[in-house]
Amino acid sequence: MKKRIVLSFVLIFSFFVLGAGVLLYHLFSSSSNLRYLIGLHEIGDIRQELSYNLQNVQLYVLSPPVIFTEHLDKVIESVDLLDESIRACHDCHHVPGIRAEIESTELLVADLKVEMSHLITLVSEGDRRRDLQRNVSDLSNKIKDQVHEMVIRAATTIQSKSDSVMSAIDKSYVYLAFTMLLVLLLAFFVAQYLTKSVTKPIKSLMEGSSEIAAGRWGYQVAYDGKDEFAELVGIFNTMSRSLYTKKRQLHQQMDELKNAQNQLIQAERLTALGSMAGGIAHDFNNILGAMMGHLSILRKTIPQDHDNIAMLETVEKAGFRASDLVNQLLTFSRKKTTKPLPLPISTIITSVVSILDSTMKNNKITLTLNLFEPSPIVYGDSTQLEQVLMNLCVNARDSMKDGGEIKISTVTRYLDEQFVEKYKHVDFDPGEFVQIIVADNGSGIEKKNLTQIFEPFFTTKGEGKGTGLGLSMVYGIVQAHGGCCFVDSTLGQGSTFTIYLPVHSPPH
Amino acid sequence: MLQTSSCIVSRYLSAVITFVLFCCLIVPGTANGKESLTLGLLPEMNVFSQSKRFQPLAVYLSKKIGKEVRFTILSRYGNIIKSLQKKQVDGAFLGSFTGTLAIHQLGVEPLARPVNLDGSSMYFGHIFVRKDSGIMTVDDMKGKIMAFVEQATTAGYVFPLSYLQLHGVEKYQDFFKEYYFTGSHDASISAVLSGNADIGAAKNTVFDHFLETNPRARREIVILASSLAVPSNGLCVSKDMDTELKNKLKNTLLRMKEDNEGKKVLKVLRALDFVETNKEDYEVVEKMASHANISLSNYQYENK
Numbered sequence: 001m002k003k004r005i006v007l008s009f010v011l012i013f014s015f016f017v018l019g020a021g022v023l024l025y026h027l028f029s030s031s032s033n034l035r036y037l038i039g040l041h042e043i044g045d046i047r048q049e050l051s052y053n054l055q056n057v058q059l060y061v062l063s064p065p066v067i068f069t070e071h072l073d074k075v076i077e078s079v080d081l082l083d084e085s086i087r088a089c090h091d092c093h094h095v096p097g098i099r100a101e102i103e104s105t106e107l108l109v110a111d112l113k114v115e116m117s118h119l120i121t122l123v124s125e126g127d128r129r130r131d132l133q134r135n136v137s138d139l140s141n142k143i144k145d146q147v148h149e150m151v152i153r154a155a156t157t158i159q160s161k162s163d164s165v166m167s168a169i170d171k172s173y174v175y176l177a178f179t180m181l182l183v184l185l186l187a188f189f190v191a192q193y194l195t196k197s198v199t200k201p202i203k204s205l206m207e208g209s210s211e212i213a214a215g216r217w218g219y220q221v222a223y224d225g226k227d228e229f230a231e232l233v234g235i236f237n238t239m240s241r242s243l244y245t246k247k248r249q250l251h252q253q254m255d256e257l258k259n260a261q262n263q264l265i266q267a268e269r270l271t272a273l274g275s276m277a278g279g280i281a282h283d284f285n286n287i288l289g290a291m292m293g294h295l296s297i298l299r300k301t302i303p304q305d306h307d308n309i310a311m312l313e314t315v316e317k318a319g320f321r322a323s324d325l326v327n328q329l330l331t332f333s334r335k336k337t338t339k340p341l342p343l344p345i346s347t348i349i350t351s352v353v354s355i356l357d358s359t360m361k362n363n364k365i366t367l368t369l370n371l372f373e374p375s376p377i378v379y380g381d382s383t384q385l386e387q388v389l390m391n392l393c394v395n396a397r398d399s400m401k402d403g404g405e406i407k408i409s410t411v412t413r414y415l416d417e418q419f420v421e422k423y424k425h426v427d428f429d430p431g432e433f434v435q436i437i438v439a440d441n442g443s444g445i446e447k448k449n450l451t452q453i454f455e456p457f458f459t460t461k462g463e464g465k466g467t468g469l470g471l472s473m474v475y476g477i478v479q480a481h482g483g484c485c486f487v488d489s490t491l492g493q494g495s496t497f498t499i500y501l502p503v504h505s506p507p508h
Numbered sequence: 509m510l511q512t513s514s515c516i517v518s519r520y521l522s523a524v525i526t527f528v529l530f531c532c533l534i535v536p537g538t539a540n541g542k543e544s545l546t547l548g549l550l551p552e553m554n555v556f557s558q559s560k561r562f563q564p565l566a567v568y569l570s571k572k573i574g575k576e577v578r579f580t581i582l583s584r585y586g587n588i589i590k591s592l593q594k595k596q597v598d599g600a601f602l603g604s605f606t607g608t609l610a611i612h613q614l615g616v617e618p619l620a621r622p623v624n625l626d627g628s629s630m631y632f633g634h635i636f637v638r639k640d641s642g643i644m645t646v647d648d649m650k651g652k653i654m655a656f657v658e659q660a661t662t663a664g665y666v667f668p669l670s671y672l673q674l675h676g677v678e679k680y681q682d683f684f685k686e687y688y689f690t691g692s693h694d695a696s697i698s699a700v701l702s703g704n705a706d707i708g709a710a711k712n713t714v715f716d717h718f719l720e721t722n723p724r725a726r727r728e729i730v731i732l733a734s735s736l737a738v739p740s741n742g743l744c745v746s747k748d749m750d751t752e753l754k755n756k757l758k759n760t761l762l763r764m765k766e767d768n769e770g771k772k773v774l775k776v777l778r779a780l781d782f783v784e785t786n787k788e789d790y791e792v793v794e795k796m797a798s799h800a801n802i803s804l805s806n807y808q809y810e811n812k
Contacts, residue, residue: 068583072582076581113554113557116555116556117551117557118692120555120691121555122688123688123691128688
């Protein structure tokens with residue numbers, strides 16, 4: 001842009017200088033011609049003086065000697081003035097042609113002076129005097145003719161020079177007007193061009209700023225120039241892109257933070273629920289144990305054909321059901337006693353799959369395994385871990401009324417500090433983990449339910465179809481094994497449960 | 509009666525006015541106490557050149573003597589004697605012959621004469637012809653055309669006359685086919701060069717200057733005879749001139765070369781200096797005149 005501005009001004013200045021130069025040339029030409037004209041007018045006086053002196057001389061030519069004697073000083077003065085006049089002409093003219101004529105006239109005057117002197121001093125009369133008179137007369141006529149020619153030429157030159165002066169002055173006006181008009185037009189176009197060059201990118205940048213202000217982060221300003229504005233637009237576009245990226249990162253971070261908050265809340269809720277359920281279940285289990293013990297004694301003491309035996313059996317069945325419920329609650333609250341052993345996880349999975357194989361087939365569900373080999377070893381209770389997988393697979397089956405596919409895969413991963421920091425609601429240390437993924441393509445879970453999915457007694461299966469303790473047990477067992485579990489689900493597409501269990505490292 | 513009286517008064521008045529006017533015309537030209545000094549010049553060369561040569565001297569003399577000095581050129585040599593007689597001029601640069609005449613007839617006083625560029629204060633006369641004229645001796649001149657300068661010039665008349673007398677020509681009027689008087693020395697040279705005359709006579713100073721400025725003359729003119737040296741054209745003044753003025757004039761001329769302005773004037777005059785001159789210097793001319801049978805005391809002539 002700077003270069004363009006400088007070039008524009010140089011262009012205007014160049015045109016101005018060019019016009020001024022042409023104008024000056026014509027003015028110089030005019031003034032030179034004017035000076036020449038003044039010179040011609042000045043020498044016009046000299047020519048008149050010359051003619052006057054020539055006439056004086058001619059008057060004396062035919063005079064008798066006595067006149068010369070009486071007026072000799074005047075005659076000499078006239079001839080000298082004639083000589084001076086022609087010399088003055090010589091000093092004024094510089095054109096070679098005219099100079100040659102003047103020199104020729106000077107020679108004639110010199111000859112005239114010689115012949116005139118001879119005539120003045122001649123003592124004899126008669127033919128000699130007449131010859132000299134004729135010579136002087138001829139010479140003076142020649143001078144007169146030459147002067148006359150010079151006068152005519154001078155008049156012609158004056159006319160010609162006057163015409164050329166007027167023409168040059170007229171041209172000067174035209175050139176001045178043309179230069180002014182041209183410079184004005186040029187200045188107008190240059191100003192318009194520069195204004196456009198400046199305002200167009202500024203306008204684009206202002207529009208870009210408005211777009212960004214309106215929330216269109218990452219808005220790009222289009223500019224095809226190669227000047228400083230191109231750099232500015234480039235910087236603007238980079239800034240816009242950067243804002244867009246930062247905004248996305250911020251949103252992502254906000255989402256993550258929100259998720260973490262939700263998970264933390266969920267975890268705290270689950271922990272609170274676990275504590276409460278565990279306490280109730282423990283006390284209830286003790287009470288139930290006493291009731292079931294006394295019920296067993298009572299049944300042994302009452303005959304089998306007693307009318308109340310059926311009532312006892314019903315109470316006993318309810319007692320067992322209550323016992324199962326209490327066990328499940330204890331499992332969720334991690335207060336159930338476990339018997340941990342090093343276990344190959346693939347064996348646990350294949351064991352569960354073999355149990356479920358027939359029921360899955362009946363429901364047109366395919367079970368696909370993709371297990372990491374050699375099987376990672378976890379340190380845990382096989383019954384509880386089998387229960388975890390069983391619950392997940394049963395839930396998956398229940399979500400696929402018309403069949404589908406359940407994929408179970410394992411892989412080992414190192415969960416670092418960053419992961420731990422990200423899921424700080426989960427109580428585990430960084431280290432080597434086995435990742436178990438159970439994914440189905442069933443009906444999925446509504447988003448609003450995802451936060452409550454691991455809570456006890458929360459079920460979407462309808463009344464009488466589920467206890468709402470299956471996933472609570474999964475959560476409790478995984479937590480009890482030093483791991484963690486996550487769910488991701490899209491309604492209508494299926495759900496994916498991810499479980500991390502620490503890989504067992506036997507003591508060296 | 510009244511008419512007669514008025515006529516008489518009128519006549520007297522006219523006579524008085526005429527007398528006053530006459531006095532006014534005459535007195536300024538001759539009186540010693542007048543404001544200007546008029547000096548005559550002989551037309552020894554082209555009158556215009558002659559006038560120009562002496563113009564700076566007029567300015568110089570005016571400044572030095574405190575009185576306006578003007579030169580007047582005369583169309584005839586002989587006129588100078590008349591002018592001096594009529595007191596129309598107060599003095600003149602006279603040629604050797606006119607000077608001798610004026611000394612003898614008018615008692616003029618010679619003051620100073622110029623030293624020529626060759627270092628001498630003398631000049632001499634030449635008789636010359638064109639190389640192609642075939643004239644080598646006086647005998648060859650017979651029946652030819654002779655261009656004298658003037659009857660009052662030494663080089664242009666007295667010398668050729670004396671020369672012809674010495675060579676047995678008693679009456680030149682019958683010897684030449686034609687003769688005439690050009691009036692100036694350079695006109696005589698021009699006449700020979702242009703063929704208007706076969707023989708010419710002129711003074712050497714003008715002759716040399718003419719040849720200097722005219723290459724054709726150098727090529728075509730040859731000198732047959734030269735005279736003895738005579739004093740150069742000196743300033744002679746009227747015997748009536750105030751002595752103090754005379755001395756001023758003389759001293760100014762003699763000291764001209766001492767100042768730069770005077771040197772410049774001398775250069776234009778084609779002279780180196782001025783030297784004192786007196787009546788004795790003109791004796792050589794008197795002898796030459798004697799050879800030409802000219803009586804200086806009562807020499808009268810009329811140009812033809």
